[in-house]
Structures are given as C-alpha cells and as structure tokens.
Amino acid sequence: MKVLKKTLMLAAIGGSLFATAASAEQVNLTWQMWTGSDADTKSWQHLADMVTAKYPDIKVTLTTTGWVDYWTRLPVLAASGQLADIVSMQSLRMPNFYSLLEPLNDRIAADKFDVGAFTPSIIGGMSVDKQLYGLPYDVGPWVIYYNQDALEAAGVPLPKPGWTLAEFTDAAKKLTKDGKYGFGITPQNYSVLASAWGDKYVNDSGVLDLTNPSAIAAAETVIGFAAKDKIAPLVPSGADVGNVVQGRFYSGNVAMYVDGPWSIIGMKDKVKFKVGSTTLPRGEGELTAVTAGSGFGIATTSQNKDAAWKAIQVLTSPEALAFLAEGGRALPARTASQSSWYKVAAKDITNGGEAIDYSLTHSVPYVITNNWAAVENLFNQYFPPAFAGSADAKQTMDAIQSLAQQ
Amino acid sequence: MRQLSPWQELPLMEEDMSQSAVAELPLQPVQSRRFLKPETQTAMLFLLPSFLGFMIFMALPILASLGLSFTNWQLISTPSFVGFQNYIKLFTVDPAFYTILRNTLFFAVEYLALNIAVSLTLAVWISSLKRGKAIFRVIFFLPTFTPTIAASVVWLLIFTPDGLADAVIRALGLGLPNFLLNPTWAMQAIILVTLWANVGYNVVMFNAALDLVPKHYLEAATIDGANAWQQFWRIRLPLISPTVFFATVMTAITSLQVFDEIFAMTRGGPGSATATLGFAIYQKGFTNFQMGYASALAWVMFVMIMALTILQFHMQRKWVHYDD
Numbered sequence: 001m002k003v004l005k006k007t008l009m010l011a012a013i014g015g016s017l018f019a020t021a022a023s024a025e026q027v028n029l030t031w032q033m034w035t036g037s038d039a040d041t042k043s044w045q046h047l048a049d050m051v052t053a054k055y056p057d058i059k060v061t062l063t064t065t066g067w068v069d070y071w072t073r074l075p076v077l078a079a080s081g082q083l084a085d086i087v088s089m090q091s092l093r094m095p096n097f098y099s100l101l102e103p104l105n106d107r108i109a110a111d112k113f114d115v116g117a118f119t120p121s122i123i124g125g126m127s128v129d130k131q132l133y134g135l136p137y138d139v140g141p142w143v144i145y146y147n148q149d150a151l152e153a154a155g156v157p158l159p160k161p162g163w164t165l166a167e168f169t170d171a172a173k174k175l176t177k178d179g180k181y182g183f184g185i186t187p188q189n190y191s192v193l194a195s196a197w198g199d200k201y202v203n204d205s206g207v208l209d210l211t212n213p214s215a216i217a218a219a220e221t222v223i224g225f226a227a228k229d230k231i232a233p234l235v236p237s238g239a240d241v242g243n244v245v246q247g248r249f250y251s252g253n254v255a256m257y258v259d260g261p262w263s264i265i266g267m268k269d270k271v272k273f274k275v276g277s278t279t280l281p282r283g284e285g286e287l288t289a290v291t292a293g294s295g296f297g298i299a300t301t302s303q304n305k306d307a308a309w310k311a312i313q314v315l316t317s318p319e320a321l322a323f324l325a326e327g328g329r330a331l332p333a334r335t336a337s338q339s340s341w342y343k344v345a346a347k348d349i350t351n352g353g354e355a356i357d358y359s360l361t362h363s364v365p366y367v368i369t370n371n372w373a374a375v376e377n378l379f380n381q382y383f384p385p386a387f388a389g390s391a392d393a394k395q396t397m398d399a400i401q402s403l404a405q406q
Numbered sequence: 407m408r409q410l411s412p413w414q415e416l417p418l419m420e421e422d423m424s425q426s427a428v429a430e431l432p433l434q435p436v437q438s439r440r441f442l443k444p445e446t447q448t449a450m451l452f453l454l455p456s457f458l459g460f461m462i463f464m465a466l467p468i469l470a471s472l473g474l475s476f477t478n479w480q481l482i483s484t485p486s487f488v489g490f491q492n493y494i495k496l497f498t499v500d501p502a503f504y505t506i507l508r509n510t511l512f513f514a515v516e517y518l519a520l521n522i523a524v525s526l527t528l529a530v531w532i533s534s535l536k537r538g539k540a541i542f543r544v545i546f547f548l549p550t551f552t553p554t555i556a557a558s559v560v561w562l563l564i565f566t567p568d569g570l571a572d573a574v575i576r577a578l579g580l581g582l583p584n585f586l587l588n589p590t591w592a593m594q595a596i597i598l599v600t601l602w603a604n605v606g607y608n609v610v611m612f613n614a615a616l617d618l619v620p621k622h623y624l625e626a627a628t629i630d631g632a633n634a635w636q637q638f639w640r641i642r643l644p645l646i647s648p649t650v651f652f653a654t655v656m657t658a659i660t661s662l663q664v665f666d667e668i669f670a671m672t673r674g675g676p677g678s679a680t681a682t683l684g685f686a687i688y689q690k691g692f693t694n695f696q697m698g699y700a701s702a703l704a705w706v707m708f709v710m711i712m713a714l715t716i717l718q719f720h721m722q723r724k725w726v727h728y729d730d
Contacts, residue, residue, distance in 0.1 A: 072692055075481040075482050075692075075695060076481070078481070078482045079481050079482060096695070097482065099482060099483070100482055233567060233568060234567035234568075234584065234587055235566075235567065236562065236565070236566055236567065236584075236586035236587060236671075236672065236675070236676070237586070237672055237673050237674070237675025237676050238562045238566075238586065238670065238671050238672055238673055238675075244566065371694060373693050373694070374689075374693055374694040377673065377674075377689065377693055380673055380675065381673060381674050381675035381676065381677060381678065381681075382675070382676075382677055384586075384587055384675055384676045385587060385588075385589060385675070385676040385677050387587075388583075388584070388587040388588070388676075390587075390588070390589070390676075391677075399677070402501055403501065403502055403678075406495075406499070406500050406501070406502065
C-alpha cells in the first residue's frame with residue numbers, strides 16, 4: 001500500500017513538473033490588427049491559427065479595432081506600455097510609428113530571409129532609413145476605376161494602362177454632362193497624382209517642399225480639374241471625403257475615381273454597372289505609380305521577440321498570403337502570390353489585372369514626411385476652397401507649407 | 407416705529423425660546439465628541455465613489471495636462487521639459503493660433519446670442535399655447551438625444567456641394583454660395599447645426615421657469631393695462647433671470663468647447679475658417695502627436711472659459727433678480 005502511495009505521489013509530482021515545463025515553453029503572443037467586418041476578423045484569426053499550426057508552442061491572441069480607431073489607439077497603447085507583441089502597420093504610417101517597432105535587418109540577415117520575394121516598393125514603404133521595420137502582407141498601387149457603361153455610352157475608348165494626362169482629361173470632359181462628372185477627386189489624391197506625373201513635393205533631403213515649381217504645377221493641374229476644367233465635383237473639407245467620392249462613383253454620379261486594389265472586394269456588390277480599371281494618367285515621362293501596403297512588425301516592448309519574428313514570417317508566408325488573396329482580401333505583397341488575387345478579386349474588373357501589373361512594374365515608394373498625417377489634414381482643409389475657385393495653387397501650397405512646419 | 411414683517415420676528419422668537427430652554431433643561435452627561443455625525447459619515451460614504459471618480463478621471467488628468475503643457479511630449483516618446491516654450495510658440499510663432507482664437511470667440515458670441523434668443527422665443531411661444539405644450543417641448547428637445555457626431559454627418563450630406571441645401575438655396579433664388587466651401591459661410595453652417603442640436607435644452611429649461619411665474623403678477627399687470635411685451639420684459643424676464651443666467655453660463659462654456667460638429671462637418675476647413683480651440687486640441691494632440699502643445703492649447707481654453715465665467719458672474723448683478 002505504502003509503495004503504491006509513494007508511486008502515485010511521485011507520478012503526481014512528475015506530472016506536475018512536466019506540465020510546468022510544458023507551459024513554460026508555451027509562448028503567448030498578442031497581435032493588434034484593424035478590421036472592417038466579421039469576415040475580415042475571421043481571416044485574421046485564421047492567420048493567427050496558422051502560426052500555432054506551424055509552431056504548436058506559440059499561441060497568437062488577436063485583438064481588432066476599426067481602421068480609424070486603430071491609429072488613435074496605437075499611440076495611446078504605446079504611451080501606456082500596452083502594445084501587443086505583433087503590431088500591424090500601414091506603410092504610410094510607418095514614418096510616424098517606426099520607433100515602436102523592432103528593426104528587422106539583423107534577423108533577416110541571420111535567417112537569410114528572402115526579402116527579394118516581395119514587391120520592392122512595399123519593402124521600401126515598410127522601411128525607414130534602409131532599415132526594415134515590418135514584413136508586408138499586401139501592396140497596392142493607386143489606379144483609376146471607371147464606369148465602363150458610362151464610357152461606352154459617351155463613346156470614350158476604354159483606357160489602356162499607361163495613358164496620358166491629356167487622354168485622361170479628354171475622356172473626363174466627354175463624360176461630364178447631364179449633371180454627372182467625369183472624375184471624382186479628393187484633396188488627398190494630390191500627392192498620389194503628383195508622384196504619378198513625376199512632380200516632387202518632398203525634396204531630396206526628405207523635407208516637405210510644396211512651394212517648388214514642380215509641386216505647384218501638380219497642384220495647378222489637380223485644382224484645375226474642378227476649378228478650371230469643371231470635370232470634377234466640388235468636395236467639402238469634412239470627414240471621409242474619400243467615402244463621399246467613392247459613394248458618388250458607386251451611384252454613377254462620377255465616371256472615374258482614384259482608389260487602390262483594397263477597395264475591389266466591396267465594389268462589385270455595390271455598383272449596377274460594369275467596372276473597369278486602368279493606371280493613373282502619366283505626365284510627360286513614364287508613369288511612376290506610388291504604392292501603399294501594410295504588414296506586421298515586432299513591438300520594441302515585446303518580451304517574446306524571437307517568437308514574434310517566427311510568427312510574422314508565418315503571417316506573411318506564401319500560404320497565408322494565398323489564403324488572403326483567394327478571399328479577395330489583399331493583393332499579396334509577395335510577387336509570386338499575386339496571380340491568385342488576379343484570378344479571384346480582379347476577374348470581373350475589366351483590365352483590372354493589367355492595370356495593377358503595369359502600375360507595379362512602374363511603381364516607386366511613396367515619398368512622405370514624418371508628419372504626413374498633419375500634411376494630409378492640411379490638404380483636406382485647403383484644397384476645397386481652391387477647387388471652388390477662391391484660391392489659386394500657389395496660395396494653397398504656401399498656406400499648407402507654412403502650417404505644416406509648425 | 408419700524409414695522410417688522412412676520413419673517414423678521416421669527417429669529418427673535420427662536421432665540422428667546424432657545425435661551426429659556428437652556429436655562430430650564432437639566433445638565434446632560436458629557437458625551438464623547440465624534441469626528442463626524444453618523445448622517446455625515448453616510449453621506450460621505452455615498453459620495454466616495456463619485457469623489458474617487460472625479461479625482462482619478464478629472465482632477466489628475468487636468469493636473470497632468472498642466473504638467474504636459476511644459477513638455478514636448480509626442481505621445482510615443484519620452485517627454486522632456488521645455489518650460490514656457492509651447493506657450494511662447496502659441497502666442498508668437500504659430501500663424502494659425504490667432505485665427506483659431508478669433509474663430510472660437512466668433513462662434514461663442516454668435517452661438518450664445520442666437521441660442522438664448524431662439525430658445526427664449528420658443529419657450530415663450532410654447533408657454534403661450536393652450537394645447538400641445540408637451541408635444542412641442544418633446545419636438546425641440548429630441549435633437550439633444552441624438553449623438554452630435556451622427557447628426558453632423560447627416561448635416562454634412564445636406565450641406566455637401568450639390569446637396570439638399572444647395573438645391574433649396576437654388577429653388578428659393580437666394581444666390582448663396584455652398585456653405586461648406588465658402589470661408590465666410592462655413593461657420594454659419596456649424597452654428598446652425600449646433601443650434602439645431604442643442605437649443606432644445608434651454609427651451610425646456612426656460613419653459614419650466616416661465617410656467618413657475620406666479621399668475622397673479624401677470625393678472626395684476628393685465629388689469630393695469632400692460633401689454634404682452636411689457637408683461638414679458640417687466641415681469642416674466644426678471645423673474646426667470648436666474649434661469650437665463652444659468653443657461654447663459656452653461657451655453658457659453660459649451661460653445662467655447664465646440665468640437666463634434668467641426669470634426670464631422672469641416673475638419674477645420676475650408677482653409678482654417680472653422681478651426682476652433684476644441685478642434686485644434688484634437689488635431690495637434692491626436693493627429694500631429696504634439697501632446698505638449700495640445701495641452702498648452704487646452705489651458706488657454708481653460709483660462710478663456712474661466713475668464714468669461716467670472717465676467718458673467720460679475721455682470722449678473724446688473725440684470726439677474728433673485729427673489730430673496
């Protein structure tokens with residue numbers, strides 16, 4: 001009896017020791033991500049589960065927030081020391097928040113991780129001073145979406161990738177009639193279009209330079225769409241101007257507008273016309289299309305950086321990106337995975353794949369300053385009166401330049 | 407001989423009674439003095455959660471913001487002390503500050519005047535009704551239930567270029583520009599929406615005060631030949647002046663803090679036509695991550711509100727009548 005008791009006791013002690021050792025090896029990671037719908041959240045949860053499937057000792061707990069709230073919460077969480085281990089980051093926000101993330105160059109070199117498998121422009125977008133701070137999962141060049149029915153009715157030939165600014169303006173003029181507009185524009189489109197035309201609004205030292213002749217020339221063209229050519233409707237400087245313009249496109253009120261491939265997934269269900277896509281119009285030279293995208297970094301405050309590095313490699317693996325692409329969720333940042341997105345998301349969009357392809361082969365990193373959010377706010381405030389004709393391009397750019405430096 | 411009113415005689419009687427009572431009562435054994443009476447202790451206990459909430463969520467952040475206003479804290483970096491640099495920059499360098507200040511005061515003055523005038527007019531009209539008082543109170547009070555951001559988004563769609571407001575303006579042949587694109591008219595749109603959203607609160611309050619005006623005062627005035635305007639100006643308005651004063655102070659404070667309508671409808675634009683202190687604090691703090699600078703702005707707003715409130719309390723002696 002005594003022997004049995006001792007055996008059971010030893011077994012119990014051994015079992016508990018084993019359990020303790022096992023739980024000590026278990027790594028619990030947190031991951032903060034934005035989401036737009038339940039379907040989105042399920043996709044991210046699936047990716048979190050993929051990490052555990054590959055590394056059973058790593059468990060990833062996902063927390064999600066809406067897109068707008070995410071960027072308000074992120075600095076607040078950082079300031080209060082509550083950042084997750086894995087932080088999702090958009091390339092346009094990287095200059096503001098890269099200090100929250102662990103530099104990855106040393107890990108990439110040590111593991112011989114193949115950065116060359118990703119579209120170069122998004123690697124540039126996720127980098128600051130040639131140091132990579134996050135692995136990207138998607139990439140997207142801004143393109144023009146058009147109402148194919150409206151173009152055909154107006155006798156406008158469907159635009160080919162690489163079309164010129166003159167061809168674009170001519171098409172938009174023909175499409176502007178009966179209270180409808182050829183083009184829907186937002187103040188934030190300025191930098192995307194200026195980049196496409198090769199105009200510089202940031203100097204070679206990375207400083208905002210909106211008052212140089214090139215930047216002002218681009219502003220004149222953008223403002224001229226509404227103020228001079230009258231091919232674009234006026235927009236207020238209120239919240240979500242992009243959504244207002246998108247809504248006018250969906251309702252058939254404007255025939256063309258600028259957006260990224262991330263909008264395709266919701267577009268086809270909301271319009272009653274055939275949608276087509278082409279590149280942004282180019283200026284004198286070749287198109288230089290800027291791209292944006294998002295990815296995952298490791299918080300500098302994380303206690304489990306090695307595990308987080310393993311996890312973000314899974315989150316951006318070919319399998320994970322293929323899963324997102326097949327759901328139409330994101331155009332994969334990995335070049336080899338992009339074809340699956342074309343087959344699913346772009347299949348009903350006329351020339352959708354070609355527009356993206358052409359733009360990606362002509363893509364450049366989106367040059368922005370570290371106070372870009374403030375600059376975009378000023379675009380939002382100061383372009384609408386210029387669209388309405390109460391200020392010219394130079395006055396507008398002078399005002400924005402002056403206020404952005406405060 | 408001076409006549410005493412019954413009210414003036416009462417304290418003397420109480421004093422006499424208490425003196426005689428002390429003289430006649432036998433001495434009681436001395437009881438141990440307690441720090442607080444039991445009922446005070448109970449009251450303190452019930453007030454404690456509220457007090458703690460105030461300390462943690464109001465007093466501490468207010469003090470913290472004062473401290474932060476002397477730093478260059480950018481939210482994701484460690485703050486460092488910069489002395490009065492933020493305040494100096496505000497008053498001497500920032501080209502937008504005086505525009506923001508002017509916009510804030512312009513909004514506050516026009517909105518306050520319109521709110522009091524409109525709510526008083528509506529309250530007098532409702533109190534003159536023989537039927538349907540409750541219905542109209544509810545109608546005017548309803549917008550105050552609506553979340554301001556949601557209401558502002560709807561108004562944004564109404565005022566957006568080629569929207570409903572433009573169609574109405576065109577149909578009436580008014581020849582006005584689009585409100586949200588014109589720097590002169592944009593603030594009027596904000597004032598209109600804020601008025602629509604908040605005027606009901608003062609309407610209900612004034613209406614209640616008007617209903618409490620003793621009827622016999624008005625009947626006596628009618629017998630003396632006073633017309634409706636004289637009755638309002640000489641009797642009703644002085645009698646409800648404490649309520650009007652309260653409403654004026656509260657409305658002035660909230661108008662200096664206006665944010666929701668601007669955030670949703672104009673984001674400070676067009677240009678900087680509707681940028682006010684409340685919006686600038688948000689923009690500097692949560693968009694530009696200049697928390698130290700935003701805190702300095704918040705303290706400028708605090709000083710403005712305090713100064714205006716003190717001025718109002720000082721001025722009340724000239725027009726507020728308390729029935730002492």
